[in-house]
Amino acid sequence: MAGPGFLTIYWRDMLRFVRFKTVLVSSLVQPALWLAFFGIAMAANFDRLAGSVPTIPGVPVVSYLTYMAAGVIAMTTLFTSLFGGIVLLFDKNWGLMREIMASPLPRNHVIFGIALSGMTKSFIQAGIIMVFGIFIGAEFFLGYSAGQTFVSLLGILLFLGIFSLGFLFLSAAISISLESPEGLQGIITLLTMPIFFASNALYPVNAFPPLLQIISGINPLTHLVNGIRFFAIGDDFQSIGIHYTATTGEIAISLCVLAIFAAIMFALAYWRFQKAVVT
Amino acid sequence: MEDRTIIEVDGLVHRYGDFLAVDHISFGVREGEIFSFLGPNGAGKSTAINVLTTLLPIQEGRVVVAGHDVSKNPAKVRESIGIVFQEVTLDRDMTCREILEFHGRLYSMPREERRRRIDELLELVALDHKRDTLTRHLSGGMKRRLEIARGLMTRPRVLFLDEPTIGLDPQTRLKMWDYIKEVNEEGTTIFLTTHYMDEADRLSDRVSIIDHGKIITTGRSYELKNMLGEDIVYLETSDNSATRALLEDLESVTRVSEKDQGLVAVVNSDGTRLLPHIMETLGKHGITLETVNLKKPSMDDVFVHFTGKELRDGGAERPVTTAARAGRR
Numbered sequence: 290m291a292g293p294g295f296l297t298i299y300w301r302d303m304l305r306f307v308r309f310k311t312v313l314v315s316s317l318v319q320p321a322l323w324l325a326f327f328g329i330a331m332a333a334n335f336d337r338l339a340g341s342v343p344t345i346p347g348v349p350v351v352s353y354l355t356y357m358a359a360g361v362i363a364m365t366t367l368f369t370s371l372f373g374g375i376v377l378l379f380d381k382n383w384g385l386m387r388e389i390m391a392s393p394l395p396r397n398h399v400i401f402g403i404a405l406s407g408m409t410k411s412f413i414q415a416g417i418i419m420v421f422g423i424f425i426g427a428e429f430f431l432g433y434s435a436g437q438t439f440v441s442l443l444g445i446l447l448f449l450g451i452f453s454l455g456f457l458f459l460s461a462a463i464s465i466s467l468e469s470p471e472g473l474q475g476i477i478t479l480l481t482m483p484i485f486f487a488s489n490a491l492y493p494v495n496a497f498p499p500l501l502q503i504i505s506g507i508n509p510l511t512h513l514v515n516g517i518r519f520f521a522i523g524d525d526f527q528s529i530g531i532h533y534t535a536t537t538g539e540i541a542i543s544l545c546v547l548a549i550f551a552a553i554m555f556a557l558a559y560w561r562f563q564k565a566v567v568t
Numbered sequence: 569m570e571d572r573t574i575i576e577v578d579g580l581v582h583r584y585g586d587f588l589a590v591d592h593i594s595f596g597v598r599e600g601e602i603f604s605f606l607g608p609n610g611a612g613k614s615t616a617i618n619v620l621t622t623l624l625p626i627q628e629g630r631v632v633v634a635g636h637d638v639s640k641n642p643a644k645v646r647e648s649i650g651i652v653f654q655e656v657t658l659d660r661d662m663t664c665r666e667i668l669e670f671h672g673r674l675y676s677m678p679r680e681e682r683r684r685r686i687d688e689l690l691e692l693v694a695l696d697h698k699r700d701t702l703t704r705h706l707s708g709g710m711k712r713r714l715e716i717a718r719g720l721m722t723r724p725r726v727l728f729l730d731e732p733t734i735g736l737d738p739q740t741r742l743k744m745w746d747y748i749k750e751v752n753e754e755g756t757t758i759f760l761t762t763h764y765m766d767e768a769d770r771l772s773d774r775v776s777i778i779d780h781g782k783i784i785t786t787g788r789s790y791e792l793k794n795m796l797g798e799d800i801v802y803l804e805t806s807d808n809s810a811t812r813a814l815l816e817d818l819e820s821v822t823r824v825s826e827k828d829q830g831l832v833a834v835v836n837s838d839g840t841r842l843l844p845h846i847m848e849t850l851g852k853h854g855i856t857l858e859t860v861n862l863k864k865p866s867m868d869d870v871f872v873h874f875t876g877k878e879l880r881d882g883g884a885e886r887p888v889t890t891a892a893r894a895g896r897r
Contacts, residue, residue: 297673305661384659385670388718391623392674393646566625568618 294394298402299409301385302376306410320365320414321421328354328361329425331491335529342530349526351428356528358427359517360490362418362449363510366411367484370453371477373407374460378470386567396562400461400555407457408450415449419521429521441520448516451547452509458554462561489514493531509550512543574599574726574757575620580629582615582781589615591781592629597726597759602752604772605761606871612781613761614654617730620759621651634725647675650719650756654730656711660704664695664714667703668721675722689717693747709740716747720756727751729760733767745771765867775867777874784874789867796865796873799839804830804859805850814849818842830859834873 307313335353344350377399380386389399423429430438460477467473487501488494488510494502505511515535524535575597582590590612597603605613618624620631622642631638634648658667665686672682690696693713703711712732719727732748733741748771752758762768768775769789776786785792805811808831815824820837835842839862850857 294674294676297670300673301659301662301666301670304666305659308661380659383657385657387623387653387657388651388671389674391621391646391651392671393643393676394674566623568614568623 294398295402295405297394298389298399299405302403302406303409305376306406316369316410317414317417320361320418323365324358324361324418324422324427325425328357328422331357339529344530345527345532348532349523351522351526351528352426353529354422354425355427355429355522356518357491358418358422358429359514359521360488361422362415362445362517363452363488363490363513364485365414365418366449366453366513367456367481367510369411369414370407370456371460371481373410373453373457374403374462374464375470375473376464377403377461378464378467378473381465381567382468382470390565390567396565397559400458400558400562403461404454404457407460408453411449411453412446415445431522444520445517448513448520448544448547451544451551452513455509455547455551455554458551458558462554462558465558465561465565484508484510493529495531507546509547512546515543516540516547572599573597574634575603575759576630576632577616577620578630580616580619580626580631582612582619582624582627589781590619593778593781593783594629595776595783595786597757598774599725599757600752600755601773602748602758602760602771604768604775605759605778606763606765606768606775606867607761607778608763611763611778613763613778614730615781616778617728617759617761621649621728622646647722648725650722650724650727652712652715652719652727652729652732654734656715658703658711658714661702663700663702664690664706665699667714668718671718671721677722685721685723689720692720692750693717709736709744712736712740712744713747716744716751720751724756726757726759729758731761731763733762733764741767765871769867777871779875789870792870793865793867796834796869799835799837799842800863800865800869801833801835801839801843801846802827802830802859802861802863803833803846803857806856806858810853811850811855814853814855815846818846818849834865 332352332354339353377386380389390396419429430441433441463473463476467476483504487497487504488508489505490510494505494511497505518533519535519540524537526533573596575595577596578594580590580593581588593612593616605616607613615624619626620633620638622638622645626639633645636644636648638645662670668686668689669682672685677685687696690699693716695710695713695717698706698710703714706714716727716729716732719729729748733744736744745767748758748760760767760772773788774786775789775792777784777792785795787795803811803815808826812824812826812831815821815831815833820835820842821833822836823834825832843860843862847857847860
């Protein structure tokens with residue numbers, strides 16, 4: 290059995306992922322370190338400040354560490370996904386891209402294969418952050434039954450999966466269009482700043498100026514974080530003195546935003562791949 | 569088998585902006601032969617091979633490879649060909665086996681056939697002992713052999729080789745030629761580009777000399793050499809212009825050209841018999857002969873004859889300054 294073509298691309302990318310233990314270990318340890326150092330340091334400050342704000346009676350209080358753990362999962366997924374296509378750029382300049390382009394494999398299989406392996410990497414990382422986060426005190430799935438936890442995990446994976454696909458398609462589109470890894474590095478840095486900081490990953494957006502609030506509202510990262518918090522923490526909680534509620538409808542809208550984003554990014558990648566000439 | 573055309577190119581043109589890289593070329597490759605494009609760097613060889621292998625779109629002209637029109641049915645063409653690119657295109661972080669495995673999967677080869685073929689090919693290119701070695705640890709020649717094995721993985725009807733021995737040491741080149749011949753003897757048609765005269769000469773059944781995007785001439789290498797005449801006489805004398813006039817009067821001299829120091833005369837009879845006569849004539853006119861050299865035409869001479877310049881690595885645009893010498897390498 291040969292299997293569908295995109296599995297070939299997937300197989301090869303995963304082969305590289307597990308081959309180099311330093312890359313593998315660092316990519317897994319890095320998000321945990323974020324959570325351990327930044328998370329604990331910020332949590333100590335925020336929780337102290339939040340202590341001076343009166344809590345809303347009857348609404349469960351969630352620690353800052355729990356609040357931002359969802360953000361760290363989202364952030365890690367963003368970074369991993371944006372860099373997920375870089376192998377295509379290396380392949381184009383020094384590797385297998387010409388062989389792939391000269392083969393009968395349809396080009397959208399290259400996009401799917403890379404996206405699938407990037408998604409797998411994101412899932413592995415998210416799993417590690419969740420386990421580690423819970424270990425250092427993040428209160429995920431608090432009071433959930435086993436069944437509820439399982440459903441919530443599936444929900445989180447669904448959000449993560451669609452989100453990472455969107456940014457992997459984008460990464461693939463950029464990689465196939467560029468000539469140098471430095472260029473990709475630059476573009477990714479330009480993209481990550483606004484996406485990461487104009488979002489609700491690390492802090493509430495309520496106090497943002499209006500323009501920043503609008504950006505945050507259309508930012509896929511905000512919608513991913515909404516989804517993760519909804520499934521991991523709940524639909525009604527307060528953190529750092531702010532009351533968070535989410536209805537199923539709102540979460541469905543967030544999911545739709547991510548799906549539309551992914552679809553647009555796929556169209557972009559498809560177009561770039563059809564136009565790509567590698568010689 | 570004889571005379572069945574497997575590659576048919578008619579009026580192919582390729583431009584990069586204003587630059588005409590391939591200028592109306594037409595040729596045919598017969599099934600089972602080794603066919604070479606010989607020309608300097610930048611002559612348009614790689615562009616032509618990229619169009620033939622579907623990597624570049626066809627701008628003008630018609631190309632049929634293995635019975636399929638390249639512009640109408642690129643997928644079918646891709647299934648019938650193998651390619652070895654000019655630059656190394658291996659993943660340094662994969663093993664030899666994985667490189668071949670990846671290729672087999674790309675072409676949807678069934679698992680069992682992949683395994684069998686990988687064993688066969690690693691043996692053919694003498695890399696079975698490097699099966700599980702990362703390609704970053706292979707020598708230049710080994711990488712090339714692995715790429716040839718990869719090109720053969722799907723049993724293509726035509727194998728395209730773009731500068732197959734570029735950057736290899738002389739011994740390794742000889743071995744590469746043996747592998748290429750062996751592959752050809754097993755029935756694969758080979759289309760190769762090269763800027764090495766000896767490679768085109770010794771390896772190929774037929775050669776096309778290409779320069780500035782045009783095919784200048786095509787033929788078997790001995791035919792091309794015969795077109796020049798039988799022998800080439802190189803002379804340095806005390807009075808080259810007078811010698812030139814004398815030589816041009818001789819019936820058996822077909823062409824005389826001047827070099828920096830001396831003269832090159834192409835003769836249509838046996839040079840060894842003509843030489844004493846030339847010496848005698850020069851003596852009669854009081855001209856001293858300083859150097860004399862007689863040789864059979866080489867591909868270098870063929871190239872100089874048709875393009876008016878010597879073919880050297882990266883020096884294609886240099887005009888001929890010294891006589892083409894045999895046994896350049």
